Amino acid sequence: MHTESRTKNQSNLDSAYQRTRTDTENGRKINEYLMATVPAPLNPSFFAPKPPNRHSVCYTKPIFIFPTSLAHSPLSLSRFQRCYFSVNTAITASLKENLGNLRKRATDFTSLNYWVVRDYYRLVESVNAVEPQIQKLSDEQLSAKTVEFRRRLRQGETLADIQAEAFTVVREAARRKLGMRHFDVQIIGGAVLHDGSIAEMKTGEGKTLVSTLAAYLNALTSEGVHVVTVNDYLAQRDAEWMGRVHRCLGLSVGLIQKGMTAKERRSNYRCDITYTNNSELGFDYLRDNLAGNSEQLVMRWPKPFHFAIVDEVDSVLIDEGRNPLLISGEANKDAARYPVAAKVAELLVRGLHYNVELKDNSVELTEEGIALAEMALETNDLWDENDPWARFVVNALKAKEFYRRDVQYIVRNGKALIINELTGRVEEKRRWSEGIHQAVEAKEGLQIQADSVVVAQITYQSLFKLYPKLSGMTGTAKTEEKEFLKMFQMPVIEVPTNLPNIRKDLPIQAFATARGKWEYVRQEIEYMFRQGRPVLVGTTSVENSEYLSDLLKQWEIPHNVLNARPKYAAREAEIIAQAGRKYAITISTNMAGRGTDIILGGNPKMLAKEIVDDSLLSFLTREAPDVEVDGQKNFQKVMSKIKVGSTSLALLAKTALMAKYVGKSEGKSWTFQDAKSMISESVEMSQSMDVNELEKLANEESEMYPLGPTIALTYLSVLKDCEVHCLHEGSEVKRLGGLHVIGTSLHESRRIDNQLRGRAGRQGDPGSTRFMVSLQDEMFQKFNFDTEWAVKLISRITNDEDIPIEGDAIVKQLLALQINAEKYFFGIRKSLVEFDEVLEVQRKHVYDLRQLILTGDNESCSQHISQYMQAVVDEIVFGNADPLKHPRSWSLDKLLREFIIIGGKLLDGSFAGVTEEALLKSLLQLHESSSVDINNFYLPNLPKPPNVFRGIRRKCHSLKRWLVICSDELTKNGGYQTTTNLLRKYLGDLLIASYWNVVQESGYDDAYVKEIERAVLLKTLDCFWRDHLINMNRLSSAVNVRSFGHRNPLEEYKIDGCRFFISMLSATRRLTLETLLQYWSAPTESHELFES
DSSP: OHHHHHHHHHHHHHHHHHHHHHHHHTTOOOOOOBOOEEEOOOSSGGGSOOOTTOSSEEEOOOBOOOOHHHHTSTTOOOHHHHHHHHHHHHHHHHHHHHHHHHHHHHHHHHSHHHHHHHHHHHHHHHHHHHHHHHHTSOHHHHHHHHHHHHHHHHTTOOHHHHHHHHHHHHHHHHHHHTSOOOOHHHHHHHHHHHTTOEEEOOTTSOHHHHHHHHHHHHHTTSSOEEEEESSHHHHHHHHHHTHHHHHHTTOOEEEOOTTOOHHHHHHHHTSSEEEEEHHHHHHHHHHHTTOSSGGGOOSOTTOOOSEEEEETHHIIIIIGGGSOEEEEEEEOOOTTHHHHHHHHHHHOOBTTTEEEEGGGTEEEEOHHHHHHHHHHHTOSOTTOTTSOOHHHHHHHHHHHHTOOBTTTEEEETTEEEEEOTTTOOEETTOOOTTTHHHHHHHHTTOOOOOEEEEEEEEOHHHHHTTSSEEEEEESOOGGGHHHHHHHHOOOEEEOOOSSOOOOEEOOOEEESSHHHHHHHHHHHHHHHHHHTOOEEEEOSSHHHHHHHHHHHHHTTOOOEEESSSHHHHTTHHHHHHHTTSTTOEEEEOGGGTSSOOOOTTOOHHHHHHHHHHHHHHHHHOOOOOSSOOOSHHHHHHHSOOOOOOHHHHHHHHHHHHHHHHHHHHSOOOOOHHHHHHHHHHHHHHHHHSOHHHHHHHHHOOOSSOOHHHHHHHHHHHHHHHHHHHHHHHHHHHHHHTOEEEEESSOOSSHHHHHHHHTTSSGGGOOEEEEEEEETTSHHHHHTTOOOHHHHHHHHHHHSOTTSOBOSHHHHHHHHHHHHHHHHHHHHHHHHHHHHHHHHHHHHHHHHHHHHHHHHSOHHHHHHHHHHHHHHHHHHHHHHHOOTTSOGGGSOHHHHHHHHHHHHTHHHHHHHTTOOHHHHHHHHHHHHHOSOOOSTTOOOTTSOOOOSOOOHHHHHHHHHHHHHHHHTOTTSOOSTTHHHHHHHHHHHHHHHHHHHHHHHHHHOOOHHHHHHHHHHHHHHHHHHHHHHHHHHHHHHHHHGGGGGGGTOOHHHHHHHHHHHHHHHHHHHHHHHHHHHHHHHHHSGGGOTHHHHO
16 A cells, blocks of 8 residues: 555656646746655666665655645635646647747748758769669679779869769769668768868768768879878778778778787878878878988878878867977976975965966966965076076966866876866867976876977978878867858758758756756756656766766666776777667766767677677687776666577587687787687678678688687677667667766857757657756856846845756857857967968978979979078078169178088088188179170189089079079069179189089999988978977967957967078078088098087
């Protein structure tokens, strides 16, 4: 009796809550809330979460009813009135929904995107028309189409001429090799990519498959196509998976992965299509521009870039756009100062000794703070050049205030590892620059690694601008279309979904406190869990994900956690595979925001692999996994067990027995990772080979056990069982409402929130999303947004600051705050791009020059040396002679001194005795002469250059230099312009001829001479370029101060940056000449120049 009553109460509660949720979703505003407590009769026991130290009751989902006192008053509503009010509200909501749908259709019809997509349907019709003919071709004939297309291109046809037929060929190859045929909307996506635009496609719409269309078409030109993903795993997966289509059609497919040798990279970049991730691509480009010889180059020089398809393009070009790629060298100094500065930072009090600006992560010391720091450090001036402490103290304060453990970084194996705030992943190879990383290490008491000096740098914006043709694909880019158009001239095209999107995005709920938000998140998870619906909870940090996990553990709610910690990150694929199953609760950072596809009912391929792993690993290796597993047993209890058929069980037993015998008879001892890799390779074999081929290999008689093919056949059998199970469970989950996504905070961009929402409702599946935000969230604090109005509103309506409010007004206000944050960060990115464009021009000049030196022949190397010599001579002449004035007013004495310093020992014998008077007399005599023989020219009464301009090649070289001198626009027009030009030619001839002469007399062969020249050219250029990068980084910080003087920082940066660059090139040329002249004057004494 008592049990029946409890069950009835629980049923009434759930019904009341469901009615309330419906009313809330339809926009009904509830004025007061009551928290009810009821018994928890659910069975089994772990389905009914119980709070600690409670015996018979638990808090359930809050129900929204009027207080009892109000219900019994004369003002209370009758049951009929309440029902009428509920029905009236439902009708109103239905009308609003229909009106909203009508308005959306009208907006779609009038948008530019609608007409662009409609135009692409003409291509779709052409592809569908050609498809029956292509389907009749054999595999060999299909592959031969690639040869035919390339022949047609050589004969003058364009890619547009063969586009429809090429897309049809790829569609047919994908159908045969992958069992997937491109939908019509995917054909549109491929065309968008080929046109150099961004294809916005919703989650689950098959972006990976779409990329094969544009990649194949553009690879036909044999200039190389790069498919760029956001990490190594996706690059490898796509290269293996989509690579089957390209290989079937006769194209070569390459893959760039971390840890590959230069030889492997070079080979993969030479392929028709190369899969890589964005950081590997960027660092390969930078490393190639630090290479000492042409054998070290890995990319396709001289044209390394042709066409790129960037997956998750908004992440790469916008989110990662603020962080430049840096290659650094170590600077071994000041390491001892960081721990001392960290101790000083602990003494200083925020608000008294220093102030912080959260928005731009800046710290400003107050007068009191400066005085205390100087006293603690026993120094009179923190900014003393001989004993500088200011930078270390400020960095220590930044580490204290802005860089939080388990938010911005985690500590693992004695190292501070950065967590990418946008992806939630650990980036082991990345370090913060300008001493920040060392300050964080000092704060945590870790070993301080050496300061870094920038050797090469480039931003992703600058890197991808090097592609003549660039395209991208993502699920969320429309909100940033203006930025893509402005920065990259890439429009965003929204590609229609194959099936309508029926996901429900519930209104945002706003809380005054974080405590109230987390309690409601927990209650919403519990409610969905009781229904059996899978839930994905998105958090912004490791810290928040683990806080919520602890909260759920208190209530005994089984769940999985996915964040940057090794014990979770190692199980990422497994966690995502389970996330769409019934009763699955997954708490994740942004790791689940991109590149993941949560399939309702579970991912059969991943689940099948998991079963094979669990069954075989204990027989293949005795090693235990090197990761800690947390909460897995409780989570597995609530999952429905996958029924593996008798055939699969027999194959698993046979394979396990074979694995055991292989280990014993062949003496093989696998490590845990080796065993997992072997199973993964076998699974890949099952996907790339026909079943008949696998059976033939498995039954083949040989001395070796056919373990690989046997595992592959076992996997295929288990996969069939998993597909049946997942299909059935997926139908149940769809009936329950699909995946429910909960966002626990608004991000600084609507795009990131949309990515999380996009996990639900894939491919026409049902699903729902709800964002719950607190006015204490980091975004509101960081931007000092005025949220007092919302707190007062909540208090006035609910009399409880832990109760949420929701509605159109709240949503509009919150989105307005979010848009303000977007505008702020867009301003930062825009400023960075504008500043980087200055460096981009300089970088292009230096890197182009470097590649000419590195890949050019011996003749081009000689030309560079001659150009350097003439340029140095020109600088000396222009600095001391004015064509508008008489030679008597020229600084001839200074000119001679500078020229002799450059020439060194080379000119001591021939030119050392020339005086200012002799040079002036010669110039005046030259000015009065009516004609000169330019082939054998020299100044009268001055040393004649060595006669090395013999032969047609060197004579042409000499005449070409003279033509360049005459056409030089920098020369001022004046009465002595010709005299100035002849002086430039004479001194240039003298220096170049003397150099060639001494090189010939040295007796070294031509190959050795060019090796020395190339080494000196590259080493000097690299040295000065590195110093220039340091100076430009300092300048970018310094020019901001000039805005106080009403000067434009960008214009100041351009002017000073240009001046720095000209000085850098001048210094490079002078040092190169001095080094070469010194070397050939005494070769045996100069070997240390190239060994240091």
